[in-house]
Amino acid sequence: MKKDDKGFLQGGLDPAVAAAIGNGNDHQSMASMPRNERKKKLKKKAQQDARNGRRAVYDMDPDVIKAIADIAEREKCSASNVAEMFLRFALSAKVDLSQFRVPVQHPRFDCKLVWPQNE
Amino acid sequence: MTIVTIANQKGGVAKTTSAVNLGHGAAKRGLSVLVVDLDTQGNVADALGMDEGSDLYDWLITGKDTEQVAQPTGRENLRIIRSNKTTAQLKVAASGMDFREMIVANALQAYEDDLIILDCPPSVDILHTAALVAADWLLIPTKLDQFAIKGVIEMLRSLDSVQRATRSNCKLAGIIPTFYDQVTSESHAQLKNLAEQYKSLVWPPVAADTNCRVANRVGKTLWEMPVNARAKVGYTACLDRLMKII
Numbered sequence: 479m480k481k482d483d484k485g486f487l488q489g490g491l492d493p494a495v496a497a498a499i500g501n502g503n504d505h506q507s508m509a510s511m512p513r514n515e516r517k518k519k520l521k522k523k524a525q526q527d528a529r530n531g532r533r534a535v536y537d538m539d540p541d542v543i544k545a546i547a548d549i550a551e552r553e554k555c556s557a558s559n560v561a562e563m564f565l566r567f568a569l570s571a572k573v574d575l576s577q578f579r580v581p582v583q584h585p586r587f588d589c590k591l592v593w594p595q596n597e
Numbered sequence: 598m599t600i601v602t603i604a605n606q607k608g609g610v611a612k613t614t615s616a617v618n619l620g621h622g623a624a625k626r627g628l629s630v631l632v633v634d635l636d637t638q639g640n641v642a643d644a645l646g647m648d649e650g651s652d653l654y655d656w657l658i659t660g661k662d663t664e665q666v667a668q669p670t671g672r673e674n675l676r677i678i679r680s681n682k683t684t685a686q687l688k689v690a691a692s693g694m695d696f697r698e699m700i701v702a703n704a705l706q707a708y709e710d711d712l713i714i715l716d717c718p719p720s721v722d723i724l725h726t727a728a729l730v731a732a733d734w735l736l737i738p739t740k741l742d743q744f745a746i747k748g749v750i751e752m753l754r755s756l757d758s759v760q761r762a763t764r765s766n767c768k769l770a771g772i773i774p775t776f777y778d779q780v781t782s783e784s785h786a787q788l789k790n791l792a793e794q795y796k797s798l799v800w801p802p803v804a805a806d807t808n809c810r811v812a813n814r815v816g817k818t819l820w821e822m823p824v825n826a827r828a829k830v831g832y833t834a835c836l837d838r839l840m841k842i843i
């Protein structure tokens with residue numbers, strides 16, 4: 479599509495407006511759906527988000543979750559952003575995790591990594 | 598220098614909120630910004646946690662220089678010309694002047710900030726006209742209710758008649774949908790309606806967000822509020838558009 483001298487699509491909508499209308503359309507069609515159908519659709523959407531590879535769900539100690547949220551508030555950015563930075567930091571430092579390894583009885587895992595308590 | 602007037606004949610549509618947040622946002626991006634309060638209520642000073650003042654009267658009627666009346670706000674690159682009850686007297690005094698619709702344009706002549714934002718009163722008075730005469734661009738904030746389009750049409754008519762009667766070069770920069778609530782069907786329907794009518798002139802919607810009220814009450818801009826204020830997303834996108842016309 480042709481752009482005007484300000485860099486906007488000619489006759490087209492601002493991308494933010496188009497996105498808002500798109501989201502609103504989804505929302506309206508969801509609202510008029512029967513309950514179980516809506517549930518199915520929501521579940522499918524969550525799966526899709528996960529498949530897109532940009533979302534992961536991890537279980538963590540509530541203290542760690544709180545610490546990340548606090549840092550995010552202080553740094554004025556998102557919690558995901560803080561978590562990603564820490565992980566990148568640890569990855570780049572090539573931390574040796576074997577020192578934290580404790581064997582466990584678990585159907586899927588052989589061990590668990592445990593953070594030393596008395597520090 | 599670019600002069601933008603923020604106007605809508607309706608009250609409570611976020612004119613002042615938009616003026617203050619776009620003004621401070623542009624200042625944070627490095628532009629020197631002056632926000633002029635043309636409303637007797639003195640909302641701009643309030644919204645920035647400052648006292649009201651008679652700057653506007655001193656500027657337009659007493660004839661003080663812009664540099665003399667523009668107040669620092671404690672925020673880098675951002676100054677304001679405050680207003681208060683004297684603005685009502687100002688309108689009376691101005692109504693007897695020749696070329697009264699030129700008062701704002703004349704006062705701003707030889708003034709050199711990057712961006713000047715005029716926050717209009719919710720009425721069609723001499724200052725409303727003078728703002729449209731002075732401005733390069735008109736920005737119309739509107740709520741997304743059933744009267745939204747009517748308000749926009751009224752404003753555009755007003756612009757049209759000012760253009761006919763004067764040599765105003767003011768053009769419509771855009772419409773900011775405010776108090777946007779994705780969940781309500783009214784909000785959604787009105788946004789679609791605006792987009793159909795005004796296409797690319799519809800700026801990114803600003804979400805209904807209680808942080809706006811809180812910020813207003815404590816005299817801060819949204820940029821001084823905690824990260825998760827939803828209205829920031831919309832105003833950030835609106836700033837991107839504003840920067841394109843400066």
Ligand SMILES: Nc1ncnc2c1ncn2[C@@H]1O[C@H](COP(=O)(O)OP(=O)(O)O)[C@@H](O)[C@H]1O
Nearest residue numbers: 608609610611612613614804805806809810813
């Ligand atoms: N996006 C928003 N969400 C919630 N409240 C808002 C929003 N924008 C503005 N407000 C609040 O609405 C009220 C009216 O806004 P204001 O900017 O003073 O309107 P106007 O200048 O058009 O009269 C104020 O209390 C303001 O804090």
Ligand SMILES: [Mg+2]
Nearest residue numbers: 612613636640
């Ligand atoms: Mg106002």
